[in-house]
Amino acid sequence: MSAEGTVIAIVLATVGAGTPLVYAALGELVVEKSGVLNLGVEGMMLLGAVVGFIAAVESGSVVVAALAGMGAGAGASLLFAFLTLTLQANQVATGLALTIFGVGVSAFLGLDYTSVALESLAGVHVPLLSDLPILGALVFSFDPLVYLSFAVFVAVTVFLYRSRWGLVLRGVGEAPASAHALGYDVIGIRYLAVLFGGAMAGLGGMYLSVVYTPVWVESMTAGRGWIALALVVFATWRPARVMLGAYLFGGTTILQFHIQGAGVDVASQILSMLPYVATIVVLVLISRDATKIRLNAPAALGQAYHPDV
């Protein structure tokens, strides 16, 4: 294959590998901006993956699968929201419990669907545009859910930084007592943020099981939920850096396989480590300004808030 073809293959694979992380991390970003720390991303992704996969097998429709995956993630996050926001349970402990719960329940739900084969989703084909040399392959040949992830990125950025309700959400994450004093429903807003985060995690999981692999097996997210969580922190709660981190992680994963296949003399164990190291190093380097980190980090992150006290 030509060098050009190889580069295109790497770029396409990078976007595919990064997309589940983009969804899950953007969702978690909004949750954390509202002051809630939900460590259950891995569990919600798995639930989204299994429910989305079952829906895809039963209905044959990707739209139904995406809605089902989002519903499953949102449902699990509703449980989290009820425990932490209404009952004021500890967010860290509840999030960890949600992950363990998600691993178990998804394995149980998926028993009859383990290794069922699924037709994979073809990329879109835009007449003329997709046929352009190089650019056509690079920009106009992804599957629809990749384009949706771009749209989610734009929507989250505009919402958080260019809309009144985004300002309110950030206010709730910075100083819930002040937001409450101004008449905003802190708990209600946090509920919505957590639900959005759950739906995005579910969609990310569904992308992995229905579009990317496409197969369902127990614990198939293999830690991607935790990587999404780490991305939000290392990207200092900024959407563009979350995107950058997700693609960087996906890209180094793909690249190290190509390096191995090309027969470069580096230990594969070191190459396996590369995505983690590269992502952390780059994000830490570009986000090392302590003042800016304080500005972007939600001040009330992880703290329970009750309007009566």
Add this chain to the structure above:
Amino acid sequence: MTAHGSARGRAVTLITAALVSTVALLAAPAGMAAEPLKVGFVYVSPIGDAGWTYQHDIARKKMEAELGERVETRFVESVPEGAEAERVIRELAASGHGLVFTTSFGYMNPTIKVAKAFPDTIFEHATGYKRAPNVGTYVARFYEGRYLTGIVAGKMTRSNVAGYVAAFPIPEVIRGINAFTRGMRSVNPDAQVKVIWVNSWFDPGREREAADALIAQGADVITHHTDSTAPALAAEEKGVHVIGYHSDMSKYAPTAHLTASTHDWSEHYLRTARAVLDGSWASAAVWGGIREGMVKLAPFGAAVPDAVRELVLAQQRDIVSGALHPFAGPVRDQDGNERVAAGATMTDEAMLTMDYYVEGVQGKLPK
């Protein structure tokens, strides 16, 4: 203990069986009713529809069907290798299982440890090398199947490059890569094999990414030594050939499937259970291949021409008769050093400690 789908049905069966046997014991004079041999199985992953554990479970069912009321089997799936494994194995031994199969390499030390505490229980550990008076080991000569599938790959490739998705650089996996490469080059001397290590037995996402990378680098036949069906799905989607491992994966890749190197443990399980039942069991290291029925090729895919099928079957007969050995000399490693001289055959010892690529494999072996 990990729950599984038929837990309730199994519990009902167990309770019924317990009631029946109690009644039988009460009714009959002591010693008349033969207690069934309880046989336990420890699996490393979910059973699923294909793969390593699936093959063990097929064999368990066959053994149960064959021996009927003389045995009673129980399995525990998704048992992580480590402390949890020891707990599960101990639990099986303590609950009256006379024979326990531990089916993953990482169960070796826990099996040996528990076996010391339960000298009356017989253990059989798959793919390990530690034995005890009540612990035997068994493994298949997977490399024989690999060699034959390599011949298929060598005949079917157009780019003369095969891609191999591999788990961990241990002798077991390296032997498979080398046997495949030698089989491929026996019919196609220009063929090269590219290897990508994913450092995991089971991670569909990474297996998929590795297969995609190999295909992008020109491989038009994909095979793998990992547990999921992801490489087969990747090959089907990209329109290249795939050779499965562990199980026949043709239903996941109906057009891409050429054949697969599969394991069949049923003969071994049956033989072992019979030996334990009649008291003739003795600790041994069983290493069976195609001749013993432990390694089998899956049915050929439609893409494989008759001439290739006949060639492969002829070579298979030669392996059974002993006329052909995948590592018959001369065997040269990647750097051109002669590892086995012409006319000689590699010893089992040398095969079990293999830590180099043979010529034809691209890239450096991670140490």
